[in-house]
Amino acid sequence: MPMRRVDIERVRSLPLFQSAAQRTFDNLIAGAFLQKFPAGTTLLMEGDPVDFLYVLVEGLAELQGTWNDKETTLAVLRPVSTFILAAVVLDADALMTARTIERSDILMISGESVRRAMKEDAGFAVAVAEELSGCYRGLVRTVKNQKLRGASERLANYLLAEQVSQGGGPTLILPHEKRVLASLLGMTPENLSRAFANLADYGVTVSGPEVTLLRPIALDRMAKPDRLIDSHLLPSAARVGMADRECRASAAGTIGALN
Amino acid sequence: MPMRRVDIERVRSLPLFQSAAQRTFDNLIAGAFLQKFPAGTTLLMEGDPVDFLYVLVEGLAELQGTWNDKETTLAVLRPVSTFILAAVVLDADALMTARTIERSDILMISGESVRRAMKEDAGFAVAVAEELSGCYRGLVRTVKNQKLRGASERLANYLLAEQVSQGGGPTLILPHEKRVLASLLGMTPENLSRAFANLADYGVTVSGPEVTLLRPIALDRMAKPDRLIDSHLLPSAARVGMADRECRASAAGTIGALN
């Protein structure tokens, strides 16, 4: 329950908190608490009022949306990222359900104190606006990805993005069940299997959670990744700093800090 | 080119600017200019650097995304709304193309000065964060709408939303060409026609741009609108103020202030 110094440092170094005054940051974490949740825990239900800003410090979590008994995954979050920020800022009800995928450590910061901190510390308010801008742009990418691409194209681009985020080697590990990936990419599990089968022609081989890209150039040619949809291809690597936090948000995949 | 007092007042009363200090506001519009554009003008191309925050004061505009020679409409904007805010905050390239649909009056505010104003005026920075939160949530609704509903369901919900936004009468006027609507709803024009035909069973009759809902209850039962997707059904109408700006963002339709 009490935060370790290490965890505090990790949170402090998030873009969201980096430019906040020390006093602001102290106030924020003063009333916050770190909690461990087992896999599969629902942290927050769609439609519920949101009392906390959540920070995933360790583990894996998922944001999903529901309608008419259908369910879809909107994002998979990995550490360290914040979520539910927009609802906190507006003090509104959650539009998405948040669930842990793995056992996770989650920091919960009072929403009320976040709103207060924004009013008192312009630096923090700016950071919040920047974070939200990145989230927003991540979602724009997601919508374009959904509306403009077919299923295998979405998968191909997801794989290419995962590849770079896992170091660029030819083989990568799917970070979670295929069923979750299918939902994230907007298809059924059955269809994800078939999409993988299609990509075999482009040198994609699958073995359990392990995917190897044997012909990355061929795959790239079919995937046609685009910097205005797929955030893994950065403009030039020059601007690594602040404003680039957007780059953590991937259209098809793990959206860094979503809400 | 010089702004009329009326226009200034309209802009000033936007949620984005309401809580800004007078001095901040004056600085912002000092370097701004109002310009008229004919219908079909491209204001900003996908991928271009963004130098201005745009405010649609009069007319109708559209935001679209492209990939691989395909095009899709992400939002239709009506006055008064701002757009391209997220890109301005991050000083990043545009992810969407902005086009006028009708002859429009557009106010352009220096992006640089917006970023400066945020740092100097915490009230304004908070307003920007709130605006972005609303935009973000609008997009979450859009994604859910897209991934969870079928074409006729999307159309039905669009019509119900338009109905309330046009005063609640049984007949409403489509604000733009059907082809744009089709793209916005994620289908082809041909399919939009057929979707309208489907809805005939639920009392929807179409005559040119004029749509009449003869059996709103039946239509509602098939559309299954949901407050977590369709923002036209507000929680309680109690909170009309600030934080509720989000309500202007409609999942399927005219997203109030998008970027």
Next chain:
DNA sequence: TCGCCGCCTTGATGTGGATCAACTCGCCTC
């Protein structure tokens, strides 16, 4: 007034993806 040109509609056909059902395989329990 005629004729052209978009927008919209309608029909015929094709296809991507959903659905339903069966089967495998690894894992966990007993």
Next chain:
DNA sequence: GAGGCGAGTTGATCCACATCAAGGCGGCGA
């Protein structure tokens, strides 16, 4: 080690939606 999951794959079928091809209709310019 037998049984029983639940995840994943595979195949058969179905359906929603896209695509292709005409045709109607209204607006606008010559």
